[in-house]
Amino acid sequence: MNQKDMLENIVQEVMKQMSGGAPASVNGNTATADNDYPLSEKRADQIKSPTGKVLSEITLDRVMNGEVTADDCKIRPETLEMQAQIAESVGRDAFARNLRRAAELIAVPDERVLEIYNALRPYRSTKAELISIADELENKYKATINGGFVREAAELYDQRGRLRV
Amino acid sequence: MKKSKRFQVLAERDVNKDGFIKEWPEVGLIAMDGPNDPKPSIKVQNGKVVEMDGKKRADFDLLDTFIADYGIELSRAEEVSAIPSVDLAKMLVDVNVSRDEMVKYTIAMTPAKAAEVLGKMNVLEMMMALTKMRPRKTPSNQCHVTNLKDHPVQIAADSAEAALRGFDEHETTVGVVRYAPFNALSLLVGSQVGRPGVLTQCAVEEATELRLGMRGLTAYAETVSVYGTEQVFVDGDDTPWSKAFLASAYASRGLKMRFTSGTGSEVLMGYAEGKSMLYLEARCIYITKAAGVQGLQNGSISCIGVPGAVPSGIRAVLAENVITTMLDLEVASGNDQTFSHSPIRRTARTLMQMIPGTDFIFSGYSATPNYDNMFAGSNFDADDYDDYNIIQRDLKVDGGLRPVTEEEVVKIRNKAAKVLQVVFKELGLTEITDEEVEAATYAHGSKDMPDRNVVEDLKSAQEMMERNITGIDVVKALHNGGYEDVAGHLLNMMKMRVSGDHLHTSAIIDENFHVISAVNDRNDYHGPGTGYQISPERWDQIQNIPNAIDASDFE
Numbered sequence: 001m002n003q004k005d006m007l008e009n010i011v012q013e014v015m016k017q018m019s020g021g022a023p024a025s026v027n028g029n030t031a032t033a034d035n036d037y038p039l040s041e042k043r044a045d046q047i048k049s050p051t052g053k054v055l056s057e058i059t060l061d062r063v064m065n066g067e068v069t070a071d072d073c074k075i076r077p078e079t080l081e082m083q084a085q086i087a088e089s090v091g092r093d094a095f096a097r098n099l100r101r102a103a104e105l106i107a108v109p110d111e112r113v114l115e116i117y118n119a120l121r122p123y124r125s126t127k128a129e130l131i132s133i134a135d136e137l138e139n140k141y142k143a144t145i146n147g148g149f150v151r152e153a154a155e156l157y158d159q160r161g162r163l164r165v
Numbered sequence: 166m167k168k169s170k171r172f173q174v175l176a177e178r179d180v181n182k183d184g185f186i187k188e189w190p191e192v193g194l195i196a197m198d199g200p201n202d203p204k205p206s207i208k209v210q211n212g213k214v215v216e217m218d219g220k221k222r223a224d225f226d227l228l229d230t231f232i233a234d235y236g237i238e239l240s241r242a243e244e245v246s247a248i249p250s251v252d253l254a255k256m257l258v259d260v261n262v263s264r265d266e267m268v269k270y271t272i273a274m275t276p277a278k279a280a281e282v283l284g285k286m287n288v289l290e291m292m293m294a295l296t297k298m299r300p301r302k303t304p305s306n307q308c309h310v311t312n313l314k315d316h317p318v319q320i321a322a323d324s325a326e327a328a329l330r331g332f333d334e335h336e337t338t339v340g341v342v343r344y345a346p347f348n349a350l351s352l353l354v355g356s357q358v359g360r361p362g363v364l365t366q367c368a369v370e371e372a373t374e375l376r377l378g379m380r381g382l383t384a385y386a387e388t389v390s391v392y393g394t395e396q397v398f399v400d401g402d403d404t405p406w407s408k409a410f411l412a413s414a415y416a417s418r419g420l421k422m423r424f425t426s427g428t429g430s431e432v433l434m435g436y437a438e439g440k441s442m443l444y445l446e447a448r449c450i451y452i453t454k455a456a457g458v459q460g461l462q463n464g465s466i467s468c469i470g471v472p473g474a475v476p477s478g479i480r481a482v483l484a485e486n487v488i489t490t491m492l493d494l495e496v497a498s499g500n501d502q503t504f505s506h507s508p509i510r511r512t513a514r515t516l517m518q519m520i521p522g523t524d525f526i527f528s529g530y531s532a533t534p535n536y537d538n539m540f541a542g543s544n545f546d547a548d549d550y551d552d553y554n555i556i557q558r559d560l561k562v563d564g565g566l567r568p569v570t571e572e573e574v575v576k577i578r579n580k581a582a583k584v585l586q587v588v589f590k591e592l593g594l595t596e597i598t599d600e601e602v603e604a605a606t607y608a609h610g611s612k613d614m615p616d617r618n619v620v621e622d623l624k625s626a627q628e629m630m631e632r633n634i635t636g637i638d639v640v641k642a643l644h645n646g647g648y649e650d651v652a653g654h655l656l657n658m659m660k661m662r663v664s665g666d667h668l669h670t671s672a673i674i675d676e677n678f679h680v681i682s683a684v685n686d687r688n689d690y691h692g693p694g695t696g697y698q699i700s701p702e703r704w705d706q707i708q709n710i711p712n713a714i715d716a717s718d719f720e
Contacts, residue, residue, distance in 0.1 A: 038680045040664035047664050058660050060653055063640055070381060070635040073659040075419040083665050090684055091268065092493060092670065094235065098409070098457025099668070102416030110379050113414045114372050120407035122399045146413070153406035160227055162399060 031082040032089035039082060050076040050106070077103040097145075104143035120153060122162045130154035130163075180507035186474040193437025193445070196428070196472055196481035198284045201439040205250070205278035207242045214239065218277040226395040228448055231405035232276065236455030241273040250278065254285035257294040257491070260692035264297055271298075271491035272454070276447035279491060283443065283484040288517060291483045295521035297690045298490035300683030301671035302697045304522030306565030307334035307497055308532040310352055311539035312611040315344040317589075317622075318582050318597055319533075319614050321355030322605040323547075325581030326574050327532035328359025330550065331566040333673040334497075336387070336529055338368040338539050341619070345369045346626045347594075349382040350639065353658075354588055354651070358581040361654035362674035364421065364667070368540075371403075371411060378420040381636025381659055384667070385421035387462045387497065387528070391452045392426065393445030396436040409456035419662025421672060423460035423495060424453040428481050429471030442472055446485045454492045459670040461489050462528040464499020464518070467541065473504040473514075483517040490523075495671035495683065501529030503542035511544050512556075519556070519564050522697060524671045524683075526564055534610040547610075557707050563699050568710045579606040587646030592634060595625040 029035075039047050044055045049072045062068040080103035084096040105113060116133055119125045125133075131154050138147035157163045175181065188195045208216040214233035215222050225233065245253070253270060256262045274282070283291065310324045324335050337352045339345050349367035356363040367377050368388040377383045391408055392398040398405070408424070415422040426449035428442035437445060446463065453461045465472050465482045472478030482499060489496040498518040505511050518526045530553075531543030538546065545553055550566070557564045582605040586597040595618065604614050636659045643652035657678045661667050667674055672682035690696025699707070 033684045037669075037684050038664065038666035040661070040666050041679070049663050055660060055663055058656070058663065060640070060644065060649070060656055063637060063656060064644055068637070070637040070659075073381065073419075073637065073662055075417070075662055075665045079663070079665055080416065083668060086684060087669065090687070091265075092459075093238075094454055094457040095459055095670065096457070097235075098413055099416055101410075101413035101457070105413055105417035108417075110376070110418075113417070114375065117372065117375075117407060117411050117414060120404065120410050121402055122404055122407075146410070149406065149410070153404070156227055156230060156406075157404070160395070162227070162404060 030089070031085040033086050034089075036082065037086050039079065039086075043082075047079055048076060050074050075106065077106050080106070101145050101149065104137075104141065104146050107141045108137070108143065116150075120150065122157070123164050126164050127154050127158050130157070178507070180505070180510055182506040183510070184470070184474050188475055190441070191439050193432040193440055193442065194471075194475055195441045196475050196478045197280065197441050197443040197484060199439070199441030199444060202280065202441050202444040203277045205246060205275050205281055207237070207246045207275050209239050209242055212239065214242075218275050227404055228393070228395050228398065228452060231455050232448065232451040234455070235457075236451040237275060238269075238273040241269065242275070245270050245273040246275065246278060250281045251285045253282045254290070257282070257286070257298070257487075258290045260297070260690075263691055264688055267298065268491070268493050272493060274491075276451050277444060279450075279488045280441070280444040280447045283487060286484070288480050288483055291480070291487050292517060292521040294487050295483070295490060295518070295523060296696065297688070298487065299521070299523050299671075299688055300490065300493060300495055301524050301673075301681070302686045302688045302690075303681060304563055304565060304697060305333045305525055305673055306331060306530060307336060307525040307528050308332040309501065309529040309538055309540050309543055310335050310337050310355075310532045311340075311348075312533055312537040312614075313340060313539070314611045314614060314617060315340045315348060316605075316611055316614045316617060317347045317351040318585055318601045318605040319608060319611055320348055320351035321358070321581040321585040322578035322608070323532050324352050324355030324363075324365075325359035325577045328356050328363045329573065329577050330532075330569055332363070332530070332532065333565070334364045334366070334385070334525060335532070336366045336368055340539055341623070342369065343623045343626055345373060345377065346382065346629045346634075347622060349377045350588070350629070351585055353382055353636075353639065353655070354585050354643075355581040357651055357654040357658065358584050359577055361657065361676050362678050364674060375411070375414060375418075376630075378415065379418050380634065381639075381662075383420070384658060384661070385423075386415060387423045388425055389422060390425045391449045392434070393431050393440075393448040394436050394438050397431045397434045400434060400436070405452050405456065408452075412456050412458045416665070416668055419665050419668070421667050422458065423462055423497060424449075424456070424458050425462040425466060426450070426453070427463050427466040427468050427499070428478075428485055429465050429468035433468050433471055442478075443481045443484055446481075447488055450485070450488050450492055450494070453489075453494060458494070459668065459672075460495025460497065460524065462497040462499070463489055464501075464528070466499055466528070467502050469499070469502050469504040479514050479517065482514075486518060486523060493670070493683075495524045497525035497528035498523040500527040500544045501540060503535070503544060515544055520560065520562055522563065536612075537610045551710075554707070554710060558710060561699065561704070561707070563697070563703065563707070567706045570711055575606060582606055584643065584646070584648050584651055587648065588639060588642045591642035591646050592629070592638065594629060595621050
């Protein structure tokens with residue numbers, strides 16, 4: 001390893017530690033407002049749809065010949081994670097938490113998302129029903145943050161008399 | 166008593182058609198500093214709040230728990246709680262305390278503390294604070310595009326004109342609920358004809374609104390209401406957990422969203438618990454923060470009649486906007502629903518946000534005549550465009566709009582109407598006639614528009630949803646119809662949701678699809694000559710109203 005590479009490695013290591021060991025995403029670094037935002041301009045070559053198309057591949061010609069569909073115009077969890085890191089780099093921790101919950105919900109189908117939302121409304125669900133949704137989120141969709149969130153709601157709705165009786 | 170002629174004239178003035186109420190704190194009819202508002206306090210043990218604003222955790226309701234667990238930066242909470250509120254108020258006004266520095270204090274406050282701090286400030290000081298604390302450096306504006314007939318062609322034409330005039334966000338809603346897909350589609354197409362990159366929304370029931378967004382027919386949502394007492398929140402058919410889940414659902418589909426709240430809603434719905442409007446609104450703002458939502462539409466909104474009727478009410482409305490920015494949230498600062506018959510009062514109310522500048526000065530400037538505004542009117546409307554432009558010019562203030570010529574407006578309205586005609590045809594929706602295109606090009610409002618066959622429209626709108634028409638289908642329809650330019654703009658809007666750059670705080674999109682938000686356009690105001698400055702080009706645009714006399718004309 002030459003001196004330059006060594007220095008780069010050390011700097012990278014130090015930067016990683018400073019950011020509290022958050023998951024690596026852009027070339028192994030944490031995404032930040034100054035380096036990576038907007039992703040659509042600064043990381044256009046790396047931002048992919050869930051179907052694996054990079055941004056530059058989503059063109060009018062490809063829409064017209066059917067190569068690009070509505071499914072190619074969706075966000076994927078890795079991208080939301082980068083946006084969460086960018087939010088944290090400007091001190092918006094609560095917003096970053098929302099984006100991480102959102103990243104988990106990408107896997108949940110549209111109709112199921114709407115059903116779960118309705119189930120979380122007051123007097124809609126029993127405690128057991130909410131806990132079963134929490135289990136489903138955790139087991140079927142690996143949505144552990146959301147699962148915990150629904151579990152917490154079940155407990156508090158119970159305490160405050162907001163469950164279906 | 167013999168009648169005074171002067172009092173007779175005064176009695177007939179517009180302002181005396183408005184309703185006014187004396188304070189009645191026991192039921193919450195008080196704007197700020199209510200005698201029953203809790204005294205600010207916070208106690209943190211082992212990283213958990215055990216007491217907040219005079220209440221022990223055991224006595225917390227759902228809202229208290231949500232705020233205490235997710236909404237306050239606890240590392241400095243006790244320290245900030247100990248600082249006298251008047252000192253924090255002074256820091257908010259002090260240009261030598263930067264926004265970045267100030268936010269460290271403000272996000273660590275409790276709701277009662279924030280309300281108490283604002284209670285120490287007059288409106289001028291609040292305006293100073295708003296200038297400094299709004300997240301995005303560049304101010305902007307949002308409009309309403311609706312009409313009595315839910316006429317799709319008029320929506321497209323009004324939206325195109327509004328885009329040309331400078332509105333970065335457009336919001337529609339419906340007269341007849343089942344028109345929602347058509348209204349969303351017409352707004353989407355019209356706005357992109359007017360100015361590529363405009364963000365659009367269709368305000369309807371929560372689940373329908375999300376569904377329209379998922380299809381790519383809207384780009385953001387804001388009518389996701391939160392309230393300051395648990396009873397009113399539940400009466401609104403939600404909890405902080407359901408609303409926070411909905412917020413994440415939007416982000417998971419690449420859609421921008423903000424919450425909505427406003428002073429007066431709790432007293433209007435009968436459960437203010439004897440607290441002041443601003444204290445309860447502060448709780449709404451903290452719930453928004455706690456849910457991790459990037460921003461909030463507030464400034465009383467549909468309840469403006471209530472704070473508007475009590476002493477210091479319009480000051481409280483400004484105060485709620487300021488608290489929103491203190492929590493580092495995007496603010497779409499009201500000025501929407503009509504609250505006064507008096508143009509003087511309406512103008513005074515709007516100057517509170519227009520002069521400091523906010524992320525969206527209006528969260529619904531009516532881009533139609535008032536009779537077509539389906540959000541119960543707006544404080545300013547299409548008939549006030551020239552007044553607004555001239556106030557910008559008089560004060561050298563950037564209110565987000567610009568003067569336009571009749572020629573360019575007619576041209577853009579005509580194009581929007583024609584483009585929508587083609588989109589409807591290509592998608593197999595109901596017919597749009599040449600007569601309707603012509604009428605929308607030159608219309609003042611829906612009174613100038615031919616009636617639609619409502620039954621056929623509603624059937625077609627329903628089919629559009631059943632056939633699962635998406636934004637990509639609209640792109641194809643535009644391309645097949647010969648409007649490759651608009652097709653490209655719409656595809657770029659669809660691509661936005663792949664990167665999610667516009668999910669961030671205070672995001673707007675410029676005509677080159679470059680996102681401008683509180684991430685890359687952070688407000689750095691710290692006194693004269695700093696922060697947002699009107700560029701020479703922008704000033705040229707603002708000052709050059711078509712009806713100004715040019716001395717060279719006399720040579």
